[in-house]
Amino acid sequence: MKALYLLLPLISLLAACGVTSTTEKTVEKIDYIDLSSVELRDRVKDYWNISTRTEPLYPIAAARKNLAGCVELVTIINSEGKAQGYKVLSSYPKGLFDKAAAQSLNTWAWLPTAVNTTKQPVLTHIRMDFTLDSKPVGKKYLKNCPAGEAFLVTGEKSIVSTEIRKIQ
Numbered sequence: 001m002k003a004l005y006l007l008l009p010l011i012s013l014l015a016a017c018g019v020t021s022t023t024e025k026t027v028e029k030i031d032y033i034d035l036s037s038v039e040l041r042d043r044v045k046d047y048w049n050i051s052t053r054t055e056p057l058y059p060i061a062a063a064r065k066n067l068a069g070c071v072e073l074v075t076i077i078n079s080e081g082k083a084q085g086y087k088v089l090s091s092y093p094k095g096l097f098d099k100a101a102a103q104s105l106n107t108w109a110w111l112p113t114a115v116n117t118t119k120q121p122v123l124t125h126i127r128m129d130f131t132l133d134s135k136p137v138g139k140k141y142l143k144n145c146p147a148g149e150a151f152l153v154t155g156e157k158s159i160v161s162t163e164i165r166k167i168q
Contacts, residue, residue, distance in 0.1 A: 030084070032121040036074045044124040048077050048110035056104035056128055062096055068131040069093050070145035071101040075126060079119040081110040089125075092144035101128045 035044050062069070071091040078084040083105045088098050105126065112119045129145060 030076060030078065030121050032076050032123050034123045036123045036125045041125045044077070044122055045113070047113060047116040047120060047122050048081065048124075049113055050108065051081070051111045052107065052109035054104050054107040056097070056100040056130070058130060058132070059097065059100055062130065063132065066132060067093065067096065068129075068133075068141040068145075069097050070127060070129045070141075071097045073101060073105060073126045073128070074123060075105060076121055076123050077110050078121045081112065081119070083108055084121075092141075097128070097130045100130070104128065 033047070035041060035047075069092045072089040073086045074089060075083040075086045086102055086105055088101075091098050091101075105128075131141070
């Protein structure tokens with residue numbers, strides 16, 4: 001009987017170890033052209049033309065409070081013309097519109113230009129503005145989301161590395 005008490009926990013432990021996965025996730029390396037810097041952002045049009053752009057859904061909580069904001073993202077346009085991963089460079093108000101921007105980005109599609117016959121992936125910058133009015137209003141919005149300019153909130157660095165998240 002004592003052997004049975006000792007044998008049952010040992011079998012349970014061995015079974016648990018057999019179920020545990022030891023495989024590592026492999027991260028696909030993509031050879032892309034980095035066009036995310038301020039100087040090169042307009043060059044994405046040399047490689048890809050947007051064919052499908054879905055406007056982001058305005059978060060209900062933000063609409064109820066009449067809040068406006070903006071999100072700056074970087075993404076890789078892969079060889080299939082789809083956004084592959086993203087990183088939020090900055091957003092105002094911090095975190096409020098990030099999820100809506102990422103979900104919208106997931107539906108976008110691009111077509112290669114005549115110059116981009118090899119469908120070369122590029123790392124690019126995308127900005128999404130969230131306003132209830134057609135013209136942005138409010139001092140806080142205008143201060144934190146300047147029109148036509150890159151912006152940084154709370155001194156964040158806009159360095160892009162391997163931190164691009166997979167779009168879900």
